[in-house]
Amino acid sequence: MIPGITISKSTLYVVIFWSNAPISSKNISWKLPATHRGKVAEHTDETFYRSLYRIRRVEEEIVRLYPSDRIKSPVHLSIGQESVSVGVCAALSTNDIVFGTYRGHALYLAKGGDLNSMMAELFGKRDGSARGKAGSMHLIDLGAGMMGTSAIVATTIPHAVGYALAIQMRRENRIVAVFFGDGASDEGVFHESMNFAALKKLPILFVCENNGYAIYSPVSDRMPADNFCERAESYRIPSTRVQSGKTTEIRDAAAHAAVAIRKGNGPQFLECLTARWRDHVGPDEDRIWNYRPDSELDDWIARDDVAATASRIDQARRSAIEAEVEREIADAIAFAEASPYPAMEELNEHVFR
Amino acid sequence: MIPGITISKSTLYVVIFWSNAPISSKNISWKLPATHRGKVAEHTDETFYRSLYRIRRVEEEIVRLYPSDRIKSPVHLSIGQESVSVGVCAALSTNDIVFGTYRGHALYLAKGGDLNSMMAELFGKRDGSARGKAGSMHLIDLGAGMMGTSAIVATTIPHAVGYALAIQMRRENRIVAVFFGDGASDEGVFHESMNFAALKKLPILFVCENNGYAIYSPVSDRMPADNFCERAESYRIPSTRVQSGKTTEIRDAAAHAAVAIRKGNGPQFLECLTARWRDHVGPDEDRIWNYRPDSELDDWIARDDVAATASRIDQARRSAIEAEVEREIADAIAFAEASPYPAMEELNEHVFR
Amino acid sequence: MSSADRELTYSEALHEAVRQEMSRNSDVFVFGLGVDDAKGMYGTTAGLHEEFGTERNFDTPLAEDAMTGVAIGAALAGMRPIHVHQRMDFLLLCMNQLINIAAKASYMYAGACHVPIVVRGIIGRSWGQGAQHSQALHSFFMHVPGIKVVAPTTPHDAKGCLIAAIRDDNPVIFMEHRMLYGNRGVVPENDYEVPFGQARILTSGNDVTIVGVSHMIVECLRAAHVLREAGVSAEVIDPVSLAPLDIDTIAASARKTKHLLVVDTSWTTCGTGSEILAQLVESLGEEGIPKMKRMGYAPTPCPTTRPLEDIYYPSGQTIAEAAHALVRGRDWTAPQIEAREISEFRGPF
Amino acid sequence: MSSADRELTYSEALHEAVRQEMSRNSDVFVFGLGVDDAKGMYGTTAGLHEEFGTERNFDTPLAEDAMTGVAIGAALAGMRPIHVHQRMDFLLLCMNQLINIAAKASYMYAGACHVPIVVRGIIGRSWGQGAQHSQALHSFFMHVPGIKVVAPTTPHDAKGCLIAAIRDDNPVIFMEHRMLYGNRGVVPENDYEVPFGQARILTSGNDVTIVGVSHMIVECLRAAHVLREAGVSAEVIDPVSLAPLDIDTIAASARKTKHLLVVDTSWTTCGTGSEILAQLVESLGEEGIPKMKRMGYAPTPCPTTRPLEDIYYPSGQTIAEAAHALVRGRDWTAPQIEAREISEFRGPF
């Protein structure tokens, strides 16, 4: 399904350094930043499981806490979609950059965002990643390379392209990955962004997280054909569709794409089929609105990659991982609870830098 | 080059009536408008020449008049591009609708727009198509099916789609053709519009008038590949590229597309290569800015379809046509001169209907 | 309950308006993201596709720019589209079509064509909607000639204004506030129009005129209540439409009370309040200018955390205090007044 | 001519500013439709790609929405992009990125990131630019917290403000009026910043304060000239930046002259004039409010035909007459004053 991938045989690989692109102008006089060591972490079933299970459980805890009204923030859960963020981020290093969406918990955590800050942010507390000013829809952790997200669909796509442009101008050895939904690809700005990224051969991976729906509107109500990759190819962006939702396959495809990007070959496009188990927004079950056949979701749940990954791990190791994660989550909730609300004066801070 | 066209053998053809599309809802209760007789006019070299020569000469007169400052309106001339409007409009009937751009003189005239009103509009006079309020960039003649144009690139594309939606909802037997430049296709709204038109199978012909440049920016500086048709096809819109600039070939391709559209098959895309002989805006020669090789333009001028069409017509007939056109243009200029400026009170009229 | 005092919620009133107009005129259709889903835009478009067919109430791709252009194109063809946005913030993607085209078409073509579209924009608030889901953009549209702006507050006016907007031959921005949706009020069953450009005096008073925009009217009424108990008699005015704006009713009231407070549901700079104050100072110059003040959102983006969100917005209490200070020239602490539509709000968003 | 009184045109001043900043800071780059073509954005970007490389001055596809997002993304990465628009009207395609993102990023993320972008928008006028090529949108940006707006009038301020805008860590909308491009003025050779939020008193006077925006300042100076001959002494103030707005200088002047006329280069409703009048009436309440009036575009889209275009805009004559009426309370016909930048304008557009 993903032709030409050879690196996927090993769970360990090292990113090939992106050789400096040819300098088109004679007058470049900019400082070249210190070379980043783009080493990508090792991954095994255990590390994948840890990440998948952690995201799943964080979101389940949000579901549990939600009726208590302590999280006064609309939440767009990624339950069921964890493998996309985990798989792609496994092909990235810390100084690679990701941009995502309001459905950002999984990406934030997969990229290494701080769990305490996230939880405090959801609670609207001062120790939140944005001091409580942003909520679930706008998570950020610059140290982890997780840029801010947006509640306006598709808006971060050109930001990612702009960031990739800066990387290219500075001859840095990093790449950007931008995550967006199938719905976002309806927007004109997505096309404008793909065209420009391809034109300039920017170091960017477009990741279309295709859960089949924009809120309750299926792809078939929004596109004449289900052909995301074909559209990307019309911009001369090499494209891959991963249908299985398997973390390892997604990681392999992303890694393959990342290698090409780091070589200076320009953007790549990755479509990952996935499924949202919960309602578009809020903690409820997705089925309550009856907008899609139960079987569709059942099929995805049967293939749940969190469970599948778990099943490949020795029971003792698995319990140890789970216990560790549970402790971390409990601590994060306690941290969020303990954190104070921002002071009233903070209302007027940060409007300008 | 245009596979499958059979109707092009005759210079006369009748549009096949578009059978009513299947009614998807049980609750349709709207009045069906009186059926329009979508008869398309006959065309011969003589009728084509009349139209081509008329447009060319109107624009040359604008060039001649411009230094006199009587036309206080930016003009975007179509000299060199006449065959696109003439060819496509030859496949349309009066009650078909066209939308165009600020480079709209050729389309306005080819679709049957009133020359006197146009000239008075350029002069800013009260008998102009918009009483002098709109100028060259915003020509309109509703009686001829020529809708208003826009100075903001690509903005009329979704209007045409919306008009086609109305036609479909009303089960009318008409189609819409929308003309736009290669530059307009960079804009996100073009993609959004194509997607929606294809999704709804709307009766619309997209005509990309590809003169190779947006102002002085070549396609290669704006797109990773010169593949307009491929992009359209990614929306499942059947596409044709006409490279020659020949009126008859363009007419044939448009007619072929129009037949499919009238059948209810949804949108079609037509890319017509062409060349702008004059500066992007204003009456000057295009070469003064040295942004493209002279040979490129020379090649197009050598293949000028106005001259080529003229050469196929008997000299006496040709002189008669030319004399008639010259008289009409002289009359239109006299008409525009004689028309008064709008009264001062008109400043405040028409803000609302 | 006789039909003369039948009560509906704000959202039911909108639903009834659009149903009646769709029945009356086959040119009317409704489209926008999610208008035909199970939630039916908070009920305001529920079931329209079943009743009038899927061609007349349909979902769209996410493509606000083109869909606005599609509305304009359909309107140019004689239809009367209603384009619905779940958040007014999304109109920022539609500005080119709305301002460069819709607002100008009638004028540019000297009346040859016109653009009868209704653009419904819902203003979000509460439960951490945050900076990008809580904006009201009416001042942009008030600034530009050629486009009307209405912001009804009561269920009665919601219905009557929506009918009037649909029948209007010009582009109309129809502002709805999410916090108004649950409000109940008397709504006649027949179809009726509430004319634009006629403000309503909701409570009369002698000491201060308070003009509120959209949901802020509710807070202004709360303020008037506590002001009355503090001995200040407030006249609360709902402009109903912002373009055209009924400055005469506001001016007459302010001339009487000699104090004017304008409470906007947006930032104050270059906002509705600026406009009202400026018009009054220009026109009332000779007769003595009332004391005037504007209130609105804090001059910041909207924070999500509840404590900051609460002070970001004017409230019944802060409005009462501001009005009191204007009239009495000294500080006073008004009692807190619970705004249950806010404190009890838990979605749907 | 000593270098101390070297004169440049407005466009040369802009060009010098951007060159100096590009030399000084490798993070600065310029992009937008046509910035590297033979016309070089009326000379303001001429040759930058030759001097600094094609990566630092480049043309783009027609994609205003995404290109604004690209500027923001590059800024988030630490660059200082300057995005140039040949007409400010095109910013209507950029509103979502500018208002939903650029203006909010610093606040939403509590200072974790910031968006140092400069968006240059050129206001068109004359020779039938018409409704879609003549708009100035500053009031939109003034309305929204988190974004700065500057509108320099003189070549000196054009250079100093552009340098300040580039160095500013926040998004800055930089307004340029096409009719100012040919103006000449003294421009120091060194790099210098003109600070935002400090208005300039261009002529002092005692009878009336006239505040103008952008090109209207030129018309205000013409008006002041004929007013002087009619015995009215006008103080002309150039706010230079509109957000932040130096209300103190304006208020002090209006307190002195007791008459204030604000002349905007846009429509008046919810405009700069509304804001200034409202701020003055709020703050000067106790001390007596000056007579105040706003002027701006006629409340219509911009017509192309010259006779209507001429009366659509305030002119030296109509400004002088309005100021005179404000001060003297009676009609007076001012002499016509030729505005040669308009009467002689024949492009490039």
Ligand SMILES: Cc1ncc(C[n+]2csc(CCOP(=O)(O)OP(=O)(O)O)c2C)c(N)n1
């Ligand atoms: C520009 C814009 N239009 C509409 C919305 C309302 N909205 C929020 S999420 C969403 C669906 C997006 O679908 P998709 O991109 O597939 O992401 P998913 O929610 O499935 O992860 C919509 C329409 C919005 N937030 N922004």
Ligand SMILES: Cc1ncc(C[n+]2csc(CCOP(=O)(O)OP(=O)(O)O)c2C)c(N)n1
């Ligand atoms: C939205 C927008 N962006 C930029 C411009 C400036 N502009 C006017 S015409 C033009 C080029 C358009 O090129 P194309 O669509 O190929 O049409 P052509 O002029 O070649 O007929 C540009 C960039 C504009 N008018 N509108």
Ligand SMILES: [Mg+2]
């Ligand atoms: Mg989706």
Ligand SMILES: [Mg+2]
């Ligand atoms: Mg072109």
